[in-house]
Amino acid sequence: MTVSHTGQVALVTGAAAGIGRATALAFAAKGLAVVVSDVDENGGAQTVALIQGAGGVAHFVGCDVTRDAEVAALIARVLELYGRLDYAFNNAGIEIEKGRLAEGDEAEFDAIMGVNVKGVWLCMKHQLPVMLKQGGGAIVNTASVAGLMAAPKMSIYCASKHAVLGLTRSAAVEYARKNIRINAVCPGVIDTEMFRRAHEADPKKADFAAAMHPVGRIGKAEEVAAAVLYLCSDAAAFVTGVALPVDGGATL
Ligand code: NAD
Numbered sequence: 001m002t003v004s005h006t007g008q009v010a011l012v013t014g015a016a017a018g019i020g021r022a023t024a025l026a027f028a029a030k031g032l033a034v035v036v037s038d039v040d041e042n043g044g045a046q047t048v049a050l051i052q053g054a055g056g057v058a059h060f061v062g063c064d065v066t067r068d069a070e071v072a073a074l075i076a077r078v079l080e081l082y083g084r085l086d087y088a089f090n091n092a093g094i095e096i097e098k099g100r101l102a103e104g105d106e107a108e109f110d111a112i113m114g115v116n117v118k119g120v121w122l123c124m125k126h127q128l129p130v131m132l133k134q135g136g137g138a139i140v141n142t143a144s145v146a147g148l149m150a151a152p153k154m155s156i157y158c159a160s161k162h163a164v165l166g167l168t169r170s171a172a173v174e175y176a177r178k179n180i181r182i183n184a185v186c187p188g189v190i191d192t193e194m195f196r197r198a199h200e201a202d203p204k205k206a207d208f209a210a211a212m213h214p215v216g217r218i219g220k221a222e223e224v225a226a227a228v229l230y231l232c233s234d235a236a237a238f239v240t241g242v243a244l245p246v247d248g249g250a251t252l
Contacts, residue, residue, distance in 0.1 A: 025054070085127060
């Protein structure tokens with residue numbers, strides 16, 4: 001199958017797995033050229049192979065989103081490869097906490113804030129000048145339902161996702177008149193490696209995860225991808241600065 005290339009370009013961070021991979025595949029299926037970025041080269045190469053196998057256009061560019069110089073180099077490489085950047089999905093994120101707030105340590109705090117907050121900030125910092133020069137674009141950041149409410153025993157992660165929404169909303173206002181829309185998705189529990197790592201040791205927690213969503217199940221990465229594509233589309237032309245729950249009703 002050949003997907004014809006629309007000439008539009010999407011960048012996805014954290015695209016070696018899970019929600020990022022599903023979104024990279026969804027952009028490519030719509031005919032966009034996709035820059036697949038991650039620290040995980042093997043996973044990234046697999047995402048590219050899946051896209052190319054379906055007739056799409058994609059390149060892998062390695063990048064640790066916590067490093068300013070690497071993010072600058074990533075955006076420079078996007079321009080070198082495709083000459084433009086229409087959509088960016090800043091999705092790379094980590095979750096490593098297991099205990100209550102007082103049991104956390106400084107290294108954990110710095111690591112989570114580094115990827116989830118500084119990473120999103122650095123990505124937008126380097127993407128926005130490109131979109132400004134082009135005259136428009138759309139950015140979607142991955143927050144979480146933990147950005148909208150408490151997350152017991154995940155307080156640092158919870159704070160990091162609240163911060164993603166602060167960055168998203170502030171940037172949305174700053175760039176609203178520049179034809180750049182900036183939104184966030186807030187997934188509930190989604191069936192990815194992150195979820196499996198957290199829950200495989202304790203099946204009861206998996207049952208609890210399903211039960212916390214009124215629809216009675218956890219979500220699929222493809223369901224988050226569909227929301228990201230909507231937020232990037234012309235159908236969302238009047239939508240900016242939103243924190244869109246994709247959560248089977250969990251935040252209700
Ligand atoms: P995942 O672990 O499957 O994928 C995350 C990807 O981010 C991995 O490929 C990883 O290599 C990459 N990554 C980690 N650190 C990085 C860095 N410094 N630079 C570049 N890439 C890096 O997880 P996922 O479930 O697909 O999560 C994607 C996003 O969705 C994260 O921001 C996460 O916090 C968020 N989220 C996930 C869930 C869930 O239940 N799975 C729920 C809400 C929000």
